[in-house]
Amino acid sequence: MTAEETLAQIAKDVSVFTHCALHAERKRSVPGEGPAAAEIMFIGEGPGFHENEQGRPFVGAAGKFLDQLLAQAGVTRAEVFIGNVVKCRPPGNRDPLPDELAACDIHLEAQIKAINPSIIVTLGRFSMNKFIPGAKISAIHGQMRKVGDRFVIPMFHPAAALHQAALKPSILADFGRLPEQLQEARAALGKKDLFEKKKEEAVQQAEKPIQLNLF
Numbered sequence: 168m169t170a171e172e173t174l175a176q177i178a179k180d181v182s183v184f185t186h187c188a189l190h191a192e193r194k195r196s197v198p199g200e201g202p203a204a205a206e207i208m209f210i211g212e213g214p215g216f217h218e219n220e221q222g223r224p225f226v227g228a229a230g231k232f233l234d235q236l237l238a239q240a241g242v243t244r245a246e247v248f249i250g251n252v253v254k255c256r257p258p259g260n261r262d263p264l265p266d267e268l269a270a271c272d273i274h275l276e277a278q279i280k281a282i283n284p285s286i287i288v289t290l291g292r293f294s295m296n297k298f299i300p301g302a303k304i305s306a307i308h309g310q311m312r313k314v315g316d317r318f319v320i321p322m323f324h325p326a327a328a329l330h331q332a333a334l335k336p337s338i339l340a341d342f343g344r345l346p347e348q349l350q351e352a353r354a355a356l357g358k359k360d361l362f363e364k365k366k367e368e369a370v371q372q373a374e375k376p377i378q379l380n381l382f
């Protein structure tokens with residue numbers, strides 16, 4: 168099965184599986200979205216009201232803020248994968264419970280294995296604690312560290328920064344460092360040359376129609 172096929176299968180599975188109580192109030196599951204070849208994977212907490220309606224991640228106010236943060240980092244949604252630790256909405260947007268996190272982890276692990284991102288950006292404490300148990304986000308936000316075969320950067324959840332104005336400068340600064348951290352991760356993982364080659368090919372392809380127009 169290709170990585171794309173695996174992600175599509177996971178999306179199908181989470182729409183029908185009933186492995187935890189969250190399925191009961193699910194209108195639409197939210198498996199996450201983005202390319203199977205994404206270099207960066209963002210992992211939030213769980214779907215909210217709008218996400219449950221649309222079946223897409225980060226489409227409410229926090230999603231709009233995430234779009235701004237991504238733009239500031241020079242990346243678009245189209246090139247990253249965005250998902251959550253639980254794929255169905257916790258009632259009233261409450262925190263996911265330990266048994267719900269444990270039940271849904273199989274889907275998240277399968278997504279990470281299929282995508283194999285260089286960097287995982289955790290948004291909020293639940294996804295951070297999956298990779299860095301017991302850490303305090305106020306102490307380590309924005310700091311990239313190697314966890315297994317990839318790098319993890321814990322960041323505040325965009326919704327938290329919207330509700331607490333004092334967090335906004337921190338999340339803006341953390342996203343501002345993302346391009347530099349991506350370069351660092353590529354170099355450390357030996358992917359630098361690969362991505363520079365891909366970038367060159369993309370530039371060459373973008374230039375082709377201009378050359379054709381000259382004749």
Ligand code: SF4
Binds near residue numbers: 186187274
């Ligand atoms: S949250 Fe995850 S484990 Fe729970 S029902 Fe939804 S897909 Fe299944």
